[in-house]
Amino acid sequence: MKLKLGAFWxxxxxxxxxxxxxxALNVADFTVQVSAQVxxxxxxxxxxxxxxxxxxxxxxxxKSRDANSWGAGTALASNATSYVDTNVAVGEAYEYRIVKxxxxxxxxxxxxxxxxxxxxxxxxxxxxxxxxxxxATVTNALAFELSRLQWTLIGDGWNVLRYDVARxxxxxxxxxxxxNAFWNDPEQPKAVFLFGHVPVPYSGYIAPDGHGDxxxxxxxxxxxxxxxxxxxxxTVNTTNASRVxxxxxxxxxxxxxxxxxxxxxxxxxxxxxxxxxxxxxxxTELLRQYLNKEWNFRMGLFRPPRRGLVDDHFGxxxxxxxxxxxxxxxxxxxxxxxxxxxxWFSTLAxxxxxxxxxxxxxxYTSEGGVGTTSDxxxxxxxxxxxxxxxxxxxxxxxxxxxxxxxxxxxxxxLTCAWAGRPHWHFHHMALGEHIGFSALKSQNxxxxxxxxxxxxxxxxxxxxxxxxxxxxxxxxxxxxxISSAGNERLLRWRASPDSVLGYHVYGASTPAGPFLRLNxxxxxxxxxxxxxxxxxVHMVRAVxxxxxxxxxxxxxSQGIFExxxxxxxxxxxxxxxxxxxxxxxLDVPIPLSVEASDLNNDxxxxxFYTNGSxxxxxxxxxxxxxxxxxxxxxxxxxxxxxxxxxxxxxTAVRTVTVTYSISYIITNKSVWRYFDQMQDLGTAWRAPDYxxxxxxxxxxxLGFGENDEATVINTxxxxxxxxxxxxxxxxxxxxxxxxxxxxxRDDGGVVYLNGIxxxxxxxPTNQPIVWSTQASSAADxxxxxxxxxxxxxxxxxxxxxxxxxxxxYGTNSSDLSFDLALIATNLPSISNTPPSISVVPxxxxxxxxxxxxxxxxxxxxxxWPEGVEIIVTSSNSNLISAANVTxxxxxxxxxxxxxxxxxQNGNATITLTASDGLATASTTFxxxxxxxxxxxxxxxxxxxxxxx
Numbered sequence: 010m011k012l013k014l015g016a017f018w019x020x021x022x023x024x025x026x027x028x029x030x031x032x033a034l035n036v037a038d039f040t041v042q043v044s045a046q047v048x049x050x051x052x053x054x055x056x057x058x059x060x061x062x063x064x065x066x067x068x069x070x071x072k073s074r075d076a077n078s079w080g081a082g083t084a085l086a087s088n089a090t091s092y093v094d095t096n097v098a099v100g101e102a103y104e105y106r107i108v109k110x111x112x113x114x115x116x117x118x119x120x121x122x123x124x125x126x127x128x129x130x131x132x133x134x135x136x137x138x139x140x141x142x143x144x145a146t147v148t149n150a151l152a153f154e155l156s157r158l159q160w161t162l163i164g165d166g167w168n169v170l171r172y173d174v175a176r177x178x179x180x181x182x183x184x185x186x187x188x189n190a191f192w193n194d195p196e197q198p199k200a201v202f203l204f205g206h207v208p209v210p211y212s213g214y215i216a217p218d219g220h221g222d223x224x225x226x227x228x229x230x231x232x233x234x235x236x237x238x239x240x241x242x243x244t245v246n247t248t249n250a251s252r253v254x255x256x257x258x259x260x261x262x263x264x265x266x267x268x269x270x271x272x273x274x275x276x277x278x279x280x281x282x283x284x285x286x287x288x289x290x291x292x293t294e295l296l297r298q299y300l301n302k303e304w305n306f307r308m309g310l311f312r313p314p315r316r317g318l319v320d321d322h323f324g325x326x327x328x329x330x331x332x333x334x335x336x337x338x339x340x341x342x343x344x345x346x347x348x349x350x351x352x353w354f355s356t357l358a359x360x361x362x363x364x365x366x367x368x369x370x371x372x373y374t375s376e377g378g379v380g381t382t383s384d385x386x387x388x389x390x391x392x393x394x395x396x397x398x399x400x401x402x403x404x405x406x407x408x409x410x411x412x413x414x415x416x417x418x419x420x421x422x423l424t425c426a427w428a429g430r431p432h433w434h435f436h437h438m439a440l441g442e443h444i445g446f447s448a449l450k451s452q453n454x455x456x457x458x459x460x461x462x463x464x465x466x467x468x469x470x471x472x473x474x475x476x477x478x479x480x481x482x483x484x485x486x487x488x489x490x491i492s493s494a495g496n497e498r499l500l501r502w503r504a505s506p507d508s509v510l511g512y513h514v515y516g517a518s519t520p521a522g523p524f525l526r527l528n529x530x531x532x533x534x535x536x537x538x539x540x541x542x543x544x545x546v547h548m549v550r551a552v553x554x555x556x557x558x559x560x561x562x563x564x565x566s567q568g569i570f571e572x573x574x575x576x577x578x579x580x581x582x583x584x585x586x587x588x589x590x591x592x593x594x595l596d597v598p599i600p601l602s603v604e605a606s607d608l609n610n611d612x613x614x615x616x617f618y619t620n621g622s623x624x625x626x627x628x629x630x631x632x633x634x635x636x637x638x639x640x641x642x643x644x645x646x647x648x649x650x651x652x653x654x655x656x657x658x659x660t661a662v663r664t665v666t667v668t669y670s671i672s673y674i675i676t677n678k679s680v681w682r683y684f685d686q687m688q689d690l691g692t693a694w695r696a697p698d699y700x701x702x703x704x705x706x707x708x709x710x711l712g713f714g715e716n717d718e719a720t721v722i723n724t725x726x727x728x729x730x731x732x733x734x735x736x737x738x739x740x741x742x743x744x745x746x747x748x749x750x751x752x753x754r755d756d757g758g759v760v761y762l763n764g765i766x767x768x769x770x771x772x773p774t775n776q777p778i779v780w781s782t783q784a785s786s787a788a789d790x791x792x793x794x795x796x797x798x799x800x801x802x803x804x805x806x807x808x809x810x811x812x813x814x815x816x817x818y819g820t821n822s823s824d825l826s827f828d829l830a831l832i833a834t835n836l837p838s839i840s841n842t843p844p845s846i847s848v849v850p851x852x853x854x855x856x857x858x859x860x861x862x863x864x865x866x867x868x869x870x871x872x873w874p875e876g877v878e879i880i881v882t883s884s885n886s887n888l889i890s891a892a893n894v895t896x897x898x899x900x901x902x903x904x905x906x907x908x909x910x911x912x913q914n915g916n917a918t919i920t921l922t923a924s925d926g927l928a929t930a931s932t933t934f935x936x937x938x939x940x941x942x943x944x945x946x947x948x949x950x951x952x953x954x955x956x957x
Contacts, residue, residue: 034113036321038063039330041107041122042340042348044558049099054126054560056092056105059345061120063111064088070106074125074437078457079106102127102440102562106459118328121460124341125437130562132552133441134513134526136166137199139477140190142183144205145173150293153581154300155204160608161307162477163522164485164548164568170198176283179262180210184233191236191275200276200445200476201233205296206283209406212264212468214245214257217430218371218400225255226263228406229468231452234277238270254406268466272453276445278424278476279405282417287374287382287409290588295417301585301604303423303475306393307567308606309484310630311421313361313393315343315557320353322369322378323398323429329462331398331429335366341436342480344558353379354388357421361391363480368429371399373407374414382414389420394435394444394480396428403427403469412473424474426451431461431470438480439559445476483507483553483566486535487611488653491547491573498539498547498573503653505551505566512537512551515568516544520577524548524568546572570608578609580658582650586633589663594670596746598635601625603660605632605650614651619644620875639667641925642875672745674737675811675831678719682706684732685723689780694732695761697810701734710753712815714824727820730780733813733827741806745833748799754815755826757784758795761812762803770795772816787818799831843928844869844877846921851934852907856914856941862904865896869925874901878924885917889936894919907936914940 043058056069067085069092072078085092097103102125109120139162143155159169172186191197210233211226225247232240245257245265257263282295290298305311317339321332339348342364353367370377376399380388395415402411405427415422424444426433434454435447452470454461488503500514511531515524516539524546527539531552539547548568555564570577586602593599601624605612615632617624625634632650644667648660682704684690693699707720711733714724722731739745750768752758757771759778771785772778815827847866854860867877881891888910897904907919915938922931 034116034118034325036325036330036332037336038111038113039118039120039325039328039333040337040340041067041109041120042336042345043105043107043122043124044340044344045124045126045560047126047128047560049128051095052097052099052128054094054097054103054128056094056107056124056126058090058107058122058340060088060090061109061111063113064109065112066110068108070108072104074102074104076104082106082108097128099128100131102130102560104437122337122340123434123436123459124559125440125442126341126560127440127562128560129554130440130560132563132565134166134565135168135523136443136477138168138170138194138196139200139202140187140198141169141171141202141204142186142207143171143173144176144207146176147205147293147296148173151297151300154297157304157581157606157608158300160520160570161304161567163524164550164570165307165477165479166565167200167477168523169521174207176206176208178208180208180232183208187233187275188236198275200278200443202475202477203230203233203277203279203281206281206292207279209281210264211254211257211262211406212240213267214247214265215267215464215467215469217464217467217469218403220400221249222251223255223401223404225250226257227255227404227469228471229264230277230279230471231269231273231468232264234273234275234449234452235269235271236274238266240264240266240270252404252407255404264468266468268464269452269468273449276443276449276476278445278448278472278474280416280474281406282413284408285410285413285417287386287414288417289386297583298419298585299416299423302421303478304606305630306423306478307482309482311361311393312482313363313391313421315363316347316349317343317364317366318353318356318362318392319348319350320365320367320369320379321350322376329429331368332366334396334398334428334432335364338433338435339364339366341439341559342557347558354384354390357390357392358388361421363392364394365390365392366396366428368398371402371411373401373404374409374411375399376402376411382409382411385411385414385418390415390418390422392421393423394478395422395425396433397425398427398429405471405473416473423478424472426472427469430463431465431467432459434459436559439557440562441479441481441555441564443477443479444474445472448472448476481555481557481564483509483551483555483564485566485569486512486549486551487569487609489547489549489569489571489578489609490575490654491571493573496540496542498542500537500539500547500549502535502549502569504535507551507553507566509551509553509566512549513565514539515548515550516542517546517548518544520546520570520572546570546577578607578652578654578656580605580607580610580612580650580652580656582615582648582658582660584646584648584660584663587646587663587665590666591663592666592668593639595639595641595667598637599639599665599667600633601636601646601648602631602633603627603648603650605658607652610652610654610656612650613653616649616651618647618649621645622875639665641667641669643667669834672833673830674739674748674833675735675829677751677828677830678709679735680706680708681711681827682734683711683720683722685728687725687728689730690732691780694734695812696764699734704734709828711827712755712825715755715826718826722825726817726822729783729817729820731815731825731827733815733829734810735829736808736810737831738808739804739806739833746801747834748801748804749796749832749834750799751794751796751830751832752813753794753826753828755824756786756788756818756822757816758827759814759816760829762799763805763809764812765803767799767803768797778814778816782816784816784818787822843930844923844925846879846923846930846932849905849921849932849934852936853939854907854909854936855939856909857911858909858941860907860936862897862906865903865905865921866901867903867923868901875899879903880922880924882920882922883917884919885915888913888915888938889917889919909938912943914938
């Protein structure tokens with residue numbers, strides 16, 4: 010990151026200097042990490058914060074949430090760590106600002122803290138209208154997920170107005186949809202959710218990250234949030250930016266404004282995963298994944314601990330203290346003791362957090378000290394709400410953008426803000442506000458309201474993610490059913506697993522709403538009678554008194570829905586893993602995962618099937634298993650999700666292929682060291698630590714007398730034994746399960762692996778091998794390879810040694826040949842256990858008559874029976890061809906039927922060969938086809954029919 014002023018190298022120098030001179034200050038010193046405890050009798054709010062020994066004074070201010078000024082403050086002593094407000098009421102909430110003045114040596118600094126605290130703040134049942142603008146290119150592929158999104162927004166109190174828009178539209182065309190909806194509706198919408206690659210506005214002549222090559226128009230969704238400001242495209246004329254998108258000239262469709270021309274009216278958030286080729290999944294699948302993540306969070310399936318993570322790689326940075334965004338916001342969420350300074354990826358890979366903040370010197374795809382877009386591809390980050398800050402990537406509409414990579418991450422990340430220039434303020438969310446509310450406050454902020462940092466009210470202040478998301482999830486009820494009783498309707502449901510106070514029931518004439526509450530007070534039972542049933546759709550929400558580090562408030566769960574027909578409570582399921590047509594190595598566990606949901610019921614079980622057979626069952630979210638015993642072959646994978654009402658949904662079938670890999674650790678024709686003198690080396694030469702540096706070397710094939718040698722060695726025929734050695738390397742993380750030696754030898758050979766004998770070929774078997782030991786026979790096998798499995802336990806990560814001695818049959822041998830290959834595979838053994846096939850008795854049948862079914866039993870020690878193929882050969886294909894031998898079934902027990910060729914009789918020998926792809930087993934039997942005399946044929950010869 011560069012400074013907002015000055016040259017790059019000057020900025021680097023000053024950054025180093027600040028890190029040294031500000032050593033005693035830390036980023037949290039620039040905040041007041043305030044949290045609240047509340048009581049009802051008497052009503053009281055107590056604000057507390059950690060002590061700062063450098064503080065010289067504190068001032069506390071209070072206002073209502075929507076007031077535009079703070080008014081006079083209350084001065085506190087320099088050692089104050091709390092403030093008690095007794096001028097409060099139950100059922101109300103108040104916003105506080107705490108300003109800390111402090112001195113570190115001769116350097117003064119200021120810390121700020123904000124909190125929205127309340128005592129049993131009232132329930133918000135209706136949140137207003139939200140415009141859902143969907144990129145029309147994904148509407149069909151994501152039809153179910155988008156419909157479910159609308160239901161969940163309705164279930165959290167929103168009235169949803171959906172528009173499917175073309176990604177080829179211009180920003181003014183998109184804004185016209187928004188402004189028409191805003192000004193033509195007496196109840197003006199509050200929020201806009203841009204989903205997919207909805208056109209991105211660009212505006213300004215700015216470089217908030219301080220880089221001259223990034224000076225120009227930045228992506229600016231605030232354009233869509235401003236209903237009455239003047240946006241022009243006439244004055245800015247700059248073409249120096251490195252990215253074409255940042256260049257801004259009159260009439261190019263990019264706006265002039267660097268700051269918002271007026272206060273924004275709408276809360277805008279965007280989920281746009283276009284142009285993210287770093288991720289293997291397509292744009293559509295990344296969007297589907299986001300909607301599934303959101304569903305899992307809203308329904309309480311993913312419920313991270315309420316804590317915050319800060320990964321700061323800027324420090325105080327000229328007192329800008331970017332990471333103060335983490336410490337300042339997280340304290341009213343969780344309390345200062347639940348905010349942790351930890352590394353991003355290594356922590357979130359195994360530990361879940363509700364919020365996270367990270368910052369570091371950046372590029373479009375990297376955040377120095379934190380990670381890169383590639384890390385988001387590789388590592389699941391278990392976090393929901395995020396802030397990131399660093400150079401370049403705050404301009405989100407760039408390829409593989411780091412902030413959008415957080416949203417594309419498979420593990421977590423539903424929102425992201427570029428927080429540091431300026432600061433963001435989310436503290437209202439601790440008392441139930443949605444994130445769009447806080448985004449709007451931050452975008453409209455000036456220094457008179459909240460601490461802002463440069464640059465305030467700039468057009469680059471964008472929220473990525475669903476703007477309607479809230480922090481605290483109440484587990485919803487489930488299993489809503491509706492039955493008629495005369496003119497009444499009886500509603501029943503299962504209780505929320507949370508400690509809730511009761512339930513509210515709502516009705517609507519259409520699924521789109523609006524939903525109106527039907528009960529005057531909380532229902533403590535799990536049933537309700539609608540005695541005036543004008544509603545066709547009903548919704549039930551649980552209500553809980555929520556406690557956070559900012560006080561207490563009444564919080565509602567997501568709604569569950571049903572109509573009288575019972576059609577809303579159908580489950581839906583899709584295989585999220587594996588992708589179709591995936592290929593896996595044999596020893597790699599295959600991940601199987603299902604995204605399952607139901608608007609009404611809990612998903613209680615997901616069954617996974619391969620080739621129609623039940624493989625595994627998962628009863629808990631995230632409905633994932635690993636298939637660990639898959640053998641070679643191609644499989645059709647599917648799943649069935651069941652809900653608590655006994656209804657099911659079956660996924661589409663995905664095809665998976667299991668194969669094996671082979672790697673040559675030592676290839677044929679490799680270079681070997683060899684010793685070809687008339688000298689007995691005993692046994693020491695076999696050891697890994699033997700010094701063979703004085704030996705000769707050359708590529709294989711090595712030997713003499715065949716005229717095909719790459720290296721001709723000593724041709725002295727009196728020598729019985731010649732020695733060969735080679736070092737080879739095995740990677741520490743290699744996934745090799747089996748090793749196989751292929752030896753070319755003439756006449757005999759013995760192979761040693763790291764000093765241990767593993768193989769003899771054409772050598773005496775019951776005696777020690779010495780220099781004078783002759784091969785068992787003269788073998789003209791200079792082109793024949795002999796193989797064996799090498800014990801994998803003898804091979805160690807890193808450097809290994811293989812040693813071979815080739816022996817002649819006698820002292821007058823005319824030739825010598827040697828080569829060796831060492832193959833590694835992820836099969837336990839290349840020469841695996843052959844399959845089995847039962848003995849088949851001889852078969853007798855009559856001419857033109859199929860045989861009676863004959864039972865065949867096949868099996869395999871490593872393979873499922875379905876993976877065993879039966880191959881038919883016949884000694885008399887004119888009588889019985891392979892095509893006329895048919896099998897019924899594909900498992901262990903199969904039935905065989907033999908159909909002779911028409912009008913043929915006699916004998917045939919049939920061989921059935923069972924194959925698992927690597928090895929075979931056979932059984933042979935005879936077939937006798939008895940002749941059957943054909944009936945006589947009567948034919949008119951004379952007279953001809955009709956003759957006279």
